[in-house]
Amino acid sequence: xxxxxxxxxxxxxxxxxxxxxxxxxxxxxxxxxxxxxxxxxxxxxxxxxxxxxxxxxxxxxxxxxxxxxxxxxxxxxxxxxxxxxxxxxxxxxxxxxxxxxxxxxxxxxxxxx
Amino acid sequence: xxxxxxxxxxxxxxxxxxxxxxxxxxxxxxxxxxxxxxxxxxxxxxxxxxxxxxxxxxxxxxxxxxxxxxxxxxxxxxxxxxxxxxxxxxxxxxxxxxxxxxxxxxxxxxxx
Numbered sequence: 034x035x036x037x038x039x040x041x042x043x044x045x046x047x048x049x050x051x052x053x054x055x056x057x058x059x060x061x062x063x064x065x066x067x068x069x070x071x072x073x074x075x076x077x078x079x080x081x082x083x084x085x086x087x088x089x090x091x092x093x094x095x096x097x098x099x100x101x102x103x104x105x106x107x108x109x110x111x112x113x114x115x116x117x118x119x120x121x122x123x124x125x126x127x128x129x130x131x132x133x134x135x136x137x138x139x140x141x142x143x144x145x146x
Numbered sequence: 147x148x149x150x151x152x153x154x155x156x157x158x159x160x161x162x163x164x165x166x167x168x169x170x171x172x173x174x175x176x177x178x179x180x181x182x183x184x185x186x187x188x189x190x191x192x193x194x195x196x197x198x199x200x201x202x203x204x205x206x207x208x209x210x211x212x213x214x215x216x217x218x219x220x221x222x223x224x225x226x227x228x229x230x231x232x233x234x235x236x237x238x239x240x241x242x243x244x245x246x247x248x249x250x251x252x253x254x255x256x257x258x
Contacts, residue, residue: 076248123188127244137188
């Protein structure tokens with residue numbers, strides 16, 4: 034158990050819909066990262082938050098957004114869903130700072146039908 | 147984005163054999179990491195390498211950070227059935243801590 038909690042574990046929805054994925058970082062970790070894992074793209078960095086502030090954006094679509102709340106949990110919002118958005122979405126947390134180690138949650142498997 | 151070329155894509159070995167996999171890139175990385183992913187789980191960090199030339203062990207696992215900073219390898223000695231899984235290399239450039247570039251993974255199957 035990494036200590037990172039992601040909910041829900043599975044999500045099935047239809048094209049055009051909007052979903053919210055939730056992540057609770059390990060106790061004491063200030064950083065939250067979102068990654069997408071798909072068969073064609075592999076594991077790709079989406080976005081990073083540190084102590085409530087956005088720090089970096091990767092290959093994140095404009096239809097996707099995220100935030101980190103004062104209690105440090107984070108949500109990833111995916112809207113106007115397309116078939117190609119079907120993937121595993123991972124959240125990872127870290128303490129921040131030099132040589133930060135990331136601890137990944139078990140992921141949310143999103144299926145867009 | 148930065149591309150990490152990981153090989154081999156898959157390996158089928160017998161229990162007790164040693165395993166070697168590697169990762170190369172056209173770009174320099176400041177940190178190299180090796181993760182293992184089991185079905186239904188997220189990647190778990192196995193070894194982190196922070197310095198060019200560094201050789202680090204974690205039990206039966208040994209990894210090295212290439213001198214050019216563009217490659218890394220992972221060796222597993224005396225493999226056991228629970229070594230089955232997907233192994234990923236990842237590189238970090240240092241400009242954004244925690245922003246990792248992942249290889250496509252090596253699927254390891256161990257026959258008893």
